[in-house]
Every structure is written in structure tokens, then in C-alpha cells.
Amino acid sequence: MVIKMTPANYIIVFSAAFVILLSMGTRHSFGLFQTPVSEAFGIGLTAFSFSLALQNLLWGLSQPFIGALADKYGSGRVIAIAGVAQVLGLVILANADSVFELHLSTGIIIGIAGSGTTWAVLMSVVARNVPENRRTFFFGLVGAMGTGGQILIAPLTQTNINAFGWVDALLILAILLAVVVPLSYVLKGKTADHGAQTEKAESLLQTLDRARQHSGYLYLTAGFCVCGFHVMFIAAHLPNYLLTLDMPEWLPGTAISLIGVTNLAGTLIFGWLGDRYSKKYLLSMLYFLRSLVIAAFIFFPISPTSVLIFSASIGFLWLATVPLTNALVGQLFGIKYLATLAGIVFASHQLGSFTSVWLGGWLFDETGSYELVWQIAIGLGLLAALLHLPISEKKTETPKAQPAE
16 A cells, blocks of 8 residues: 555654654653752662663563554554553652652653653554655654654753752643643554555564564664663763763753754654665664764763763764664564564663663762763674674565465
8 A cells, every 4th residue: 555645644743753752852851850859868869760770671671562552452542541651650750758659650650651652652653654665764753853852841841840849840741741642542543454455464473473583683672772771871860970070050951952952853864864775784873973972972071062062962873773773673574563573672772771770870879980881881882883784674574374264
């Protein structure tokens, strides 16, 4: 089935982008709460870092299952329920008075709910509403617009924390996220209904079996783990890192926002390039450049100027991996079970996120420094660059159609 872009398709694409904007913008603002929450509870960074790490771990581990639910029952229901759960999690966090409630709200509820309002589910919505030959571009467009939440929500949250305190800042975020629920109606449908018209009949188990035997899929999954390590370590710990260096109070929120600004350009450009050039080589280049940028940042003396240069540079490479990775999964296996297969890859991303967020907080409490984590990030970036080189980008063959039972 050839898909033509109509006003209805564009509305769906922009609605998907806005949901990601709200959800990801909120998630990338959690690093701003590290210091005020820890001080309010009279605890070190380890406890709240563990909450954030748990959030990322459960976000990833639940993603394949939430993706499978969206493939089977429709994305609209999943997005609506996840939106309500995220609002509930923020309200509980704002009223928390124990470390357990920090873990319950930030880690468990918001972690699992994120699976329904971010990449795997929303990209599957976009995939079934755009032409195949422009899929990577639209993935890039949605990714760029969605992560633009860093531009708006991070500085807004920083302003709200400074003006009203962290509790009211969380409640404001909850009000913003409530918009996800009505948008879910626009984003309803099942990818399988569309994919079945152009792809041979195949069960989810057959597709998963093909994926586990495909070395390229395994390399892609491993590489995305490194992406998660980079992104969430910087999002969660860069604000505190800057405060320990006595940087100006305005700088942490501005740095996160600037990452979002340049991410717009980077994600759009690499999404456009992905429809024209090898996705695996583009991904390899992205990870290599990340290592160079991080190495330069920690090698030279830290100043407000160097922080802004680093934020602009790493932002350009920030989530440009997302459209390329998701599009490559669709290129290899089709879009019928894209939410599930992309969800598995994303689970690896979140394992990396969990590791870096928790490790960053633990090492800082133990040593008073983030230096070792920065060094690990450099090494992992180089490893990921190498892992993508042997990936075969040829579409895998589907089994012969089975008779209907």
C-alpha cells in the first residue's frame, strides 16, 4: 500500500511529536531536581540517582511488552493509560515524604509509563502514516520536534524550581503532561493492520526468532545501550557536575536547553541523510564523534563558554541515533511488529541509561568526582562505532505464509 501524505497524516505526525515533546522534555528535566530533592530529604545523590536509574531501567524493560500491547490492542489506548500514569507519578513525587515514595513515583510509575509515550510506540504510529521511502526523515522530524521539549521544558522547569520550589515545579509538569490523554485519540490504530497488507503473514514469535538470529540486530541493540549510557548520564548528572564546579545558577538549565536546540538540527539532518545513505555508517560516525566531543570537554578547562560549546556539540549528536536506529529495524524486519522489535532495542538503551545514572551518583558520592564515568563514556562510544560497521542492511526474508487456523 502506497501512503500519500494528507492533512490527516500530518496531524498524526505532529501529534506524535508533541506527545514525545512533553514526555521527553519532562524526563530530561529530572536532572534539575537532583540537588533540591536530595537536600530536602537530607540524603546524598545516590538515593535519587537510584530512582532515576530505576526509572530508566523499567522504562526499557517494560518497552517490549508495552510495544507488543500497542501492536495488538492499538496505540491510542496505550498512550492514554501511560499519560494518566505519568501524571499520577509526578503528583506522588511532589507529595513524597520517604525515600520509598521517591522510588515508587520516579522509578516505578513514571519509568513504566514512559514506555507508552515515547519512541517505540510513537514511532510505530508515524511509520504506518508516512511513505516508506521517507520514513527515516519523518522519524527524524518527530524526533527533532519531540526532543525540542528540552528547549522549552528544561528552562521552564529550572525557572519554576527557582521561583516556586521543586514541589510546585513538579505539579506544573503534571498539568502539562495531562495534554497527552486527549492527543491519544488522534494516535489510535495498530501497525499490524497496515503492515499485513504489504508483508507476508508472520507471527510475532517468528519475527522475534528472525531477529535473535540476525547479528546486525544484535549489534544494533548493543550499540543503542551505549546511546542510553551517554544521554542519561549527561541529562541526569551534568547539572550537578556544573554546580560542583561553581558554575552560574543559570547554566545547568541553559545547557540542557541548548542540547535540545542543536538536537533539533542534528536529528533532522541525520534523519534526512538516513533516507539517502547507509544508516549503519551514519550511526558509527555519530558514536565516534560523541567520544571526540566528550574527550575534548573533559580535557580542556571547564568554563561557561566551554560548557555551552560542549552542549551545542553533544546536542547535535544527541538523539540523531533514534531515527536511524528505528528506521534500520523497520528496514530489516518490516513495520508489522515495529513497536515490539524497536522496544527490545530500546530496552538495551535503557540498560545503558540505568547503568550510567546509578554509576554516576554512586561514584560521585564515593569519590566526589565524575571523571571516571566521563572516561567510560568515551571508551563505550568508540566501541559502539565499531559495532555498527559489520551490520548487514539487507531486509531479512519472511517465512512463507501459513494457512489460517
